[in-house]
Amino acid sequence: xxxxxxTIFPDFFTSPLDCSIVGRARQSEALAVEVHDLRNxxxxxxxxxxxxxxxxxxxxxxxxxxxxxxxxxxxxxxGRDCPVILLTPQGQQFDQSKAEQLAKQEQLILICxxxxxxxxxxxxxxxxxxxxxxxxxxxxxxPAALVVIEAVARLLPGVLGNPxxxxxxxxxxxxxxxPHYTRPAQWRGMSVPEVLLSGHHQxxxxxxxxxxxxxxxxxxxxxxxxLELTEDARELLAEIDTECKQG
Ligand code: 4H7
Numbered sequence: 143x144x145x146x147x148x149t150i151f152p153d154f155f156t157s158p159l160d161c162s163i164v165g166r167a168r169q170s171e172a173l174a175v176e177v178h179d180l181r182n183x184x185x186x187x188x189x190x191x192x193x194x195x196x197x198x199x200x201x202x203x204x205x206x207x208x209x210x211x212x213x214x215x216x217x218x219x220x221g222r223d224c225p226v227i228l229l230t231p232q233g234q235q236f237d238q239s240k241a242e243q244l245a246k247q248e249q250l251i252l253i254c255x256x257x258x259x260x261x262x263x264x265x266x267x268x269x270x271x272x273x274x275x276x277x278x279x280x281x282x283x284x285p286a287a288l289v290v291i292e293a294v295a296r297l298l299p300g301v302l303g304n305p306x307x308x309x310x311x312x313x314x315x316x317x318x319x320x321p322h323y324t325r326p327a328q329w330r331g332m333s334v335p336e337v338l339l340s341g342h343h344q345x346x347x348x349x350x351x352x353x354x355x356x357x358x359x360x361x362x363x364x365x366x367x368x369l370e371l372t373e374d375a376r377e378l379l380a381e382i383d384t385e386c387k388q389g
Pocket of ligand 1: 255256273275278283
């Protein structure tokens with residue numbers, strides 16, 4: 143997959159794109175990320191990319207020409223259409239299913255906004271979708287673009303060692319993760335649950351599943367409601383319910 147990023151702060155991406163999973167994905171050539179300085183498409187000698195808002199008001203607005211020219215250039219180089227995504231607080235919520243959908247694409251173009259936002263004609267002419275990584279305001283779209291890149295990169299074939307682990311993880315299964323433990327078995331009076339030391343794989347599996355159900359019910363009842371529960375899950379939830387009432 144190829145991801146093109148359009149930004150006024152290319153340096154913002156240097157270290158995050160070299161580290162960890164994304165760095166490895168790029169080395170393995172499963173992923174190519176090109177970060178483009180929007181000012182390369184500015185049309186004046188001072189390379190200005192913002193201007194005063196029509197109608198007045200505080201702050202500046204990103205000019206339409208550099209952004210639209212940048213996207214057109216990148217699309218023509220690709221020789222085909224691809225999603226052109228503006229990261230914005232007004233966008234559709236980015237989530238795991240959206241990441242899975244984007245991971246199937248051959249190419250993505252991500253636009254990072256700044257100032258008070260972008261001229262509406264950028265949306266009208268080149269943006270195909272607007273995404274938000276959550277209900278909060280950032281100064282620029284760069285951290286949001288990195289979130290999208292990271293979430294997508296780890297879904298690309300061959301990037302993670304063991305693709306089977308993707309399904310069992312949080313959101314893959316629709317549940318929050320069960321609690322994890324490693325050595326030592328005892329630490330400052332806190333012990334690892336006995337069942338995990340038992341070597342009894344079936345019991346361990348069921349214990350983890352129950353913990354995942356318990357956590358999801360407690361912290362994210364909205365996720366639990368979206369699931370089609372198996373008979374076994376219903377049974378475990380009933381157990382959890384009784385345990386709760388017993389204190
Ligand atoms: C596009 C339009 C994404 C991008 C407006 C981006 C939050 C998210 C931005 C703006 C973002 C998210 C510019 C509007 C700064 C607010 C103070 C960049 N913020 N901004 N203004 N949740 N900001 O995904």
